[in-house]
Amino acid sequence: MLIGDVARRSGVSARMLRHYDSLGLVRPTGRSDGGYREYSSEDIRRIFHIESLRSLGLSLREVGRALDDPDFRPAELVDDLIRQTRERIAAETRLLTRLHRIGAAEPTSWQDVLQAVALLQALGSKSAGRRQRAALSSVEEGPVPVEALVEAVLSETDPNVAGALRWALAQSGDDGLALLAEGLGSPVAEVRKRAVQSIAEISDGTATALLQEALTSPDIVVRRYAALALGARGGAEAVPTLIDMVVEGTNDVDAADALSALASRPASADRIASMLVDRLDHDTVESSARRRLTQALADIPGTTASRALADLSHDEDRAVALTAAYILGIREQAS
Template sequence: MLIGEVARRSGVSTRMLRHYDSLGLVRPTGRTVGGYREYSAGDIRRIFHVESLRLLGLSLRQIGRALEDPAFAPSDLVGDLIRRTEDRLKREQELLDRLRAVDASALSGWQDVLRIVELLHGLNSPSAARRQQTVLAPAEDVPVPAEVLAGAVLTETDPNVAGALRWALARAGGDGVASLAPGLSSVDVEVRRRAVSAIAGMPGDEASAALESALGDVDPGVRGQAALALGARGVLAAVPVLVGMVVDGVNDVEAGEVLGTLSLDQGRAEEIMAALTGELAAHREDTKVRIRLTQALAEMPPDLARDVLRELGGDEDEAVALVASALAGVLEEGL
């Protein structure tokens, strides 16, 4: 079959077929008496192989290596292409979200548009130092929209840049909590952690409500961050998670301190004491858990904690008894 007929039937232009020939991808196996390229059935099958791999996103060089490599495994290629495509789509979705946020901003002219685009380039830079500089020193007279900052907060992996972004978002005004809230329902646990960390630094009832919604998260890091922030705000709903952190040994010292702060309210103190002593009774066979709970009791108001610690001083578990007796002595010395 001559090149013109192959082009008509395959949909591949004669120019591209000649290019394939020059690269060695598809060389016609025959020539006519007049010297024209003549393609066999096998040549045409190879053309379709090349076109199929191009549709998958491979370069012509990659296609050549794949077709000539006897160890070539299509499943490995497809898996790699899936991963690369997912990464590209994720980056493009992030950019699309930021562009929509910019579109909703009040831009007065092309100069503002160009400055915002410059900001976006800075926030998307592979250099952490450049991203941080973009946040801390934005283009003159062009504030970064809260929605753009929130989107960057949820994707930032560098801790220094993330801190700068949270600082800038807190100063930006606007509805930062609402912009971050979708991150709390992300399937990516790292995104949820970034969202709750950023919201924890924001004041107001809306932030508290968002943090309360994170108390039921399946990830202990997410719900722990939310509980510590809510406890510092005086929200009693955080108590079960804080007590659970003491039991599990996850930031138990910080959790105990926050429980102590919450217990300064007499109405809350008795409920917190009941939660801690209840866990003591439920973990009679676990020395480490009971020691952590005993230490948390020492953060409670002395008039409530002293008698419980004295009683634990006679506990059958010698380690628990020693810790309780020492802590009771400290409380008595403070009187």
């Protein structure tokens, strides 16, 4: 079969067939009387083999080795092709994501596009300083795709950069809350923690509702951050978790401060004091935890807290008794 016929039947151009010939991949086994290349059935079968291997992403050099090297082992090459394909897909996915984010910013000029690209590149920089500067400047330099800020804040490991990103995200209002809510359900504990920290810095009703839901999270870290944020907003539903934090000694000072802020109203003060006393009376509470609970009563106003401290000043645990007596003395001086 002459080269033109082979080209028509195989779909491989005559120019490419000549290139295969020059590389030694497919050498026609014969020549016509006129000196034209003449391909046998075996030659044509080899052409189809070449095209099949090329469709997998092999280079012509790799194709030649696969067909002619008797020691060739395909498994290693296939594994390498899988790795290269995954890397290519990942790169294309990143490009698609970037294009979506630029489109979400609704640019009106090429300057807007270039500015968005520069910001996205800075947010993905390996330099923590550059990421932090990008976060701080993002609010002033124009609209930033909120998806980019959320992704950045949920993946950021540097505490300073994370703080800047949370601030920038808070300036965008509640646009990112739906994505942050998804972060609360992440299988990665650090992502859940970053999500609740970010929600805590957004001051609106939707954020507060998300924090209230977070109080029932199976992740204790999420519950604690939600309780501290809700306590600062006057959310009485956070009291049990805040008291648990005092008992456990985890951010107990912050938790006690939140309880004090929540106890600004007399009715709330008596309720919180009673709950603290109830925990003090539990036999399972260790001495150090009882001392922390006693200290938490210090900033709870009202007669319930004062009576509890008076009783505790005679407690069998000397450390608790001394702490209560000291607090009582300060309260009496203040009154």
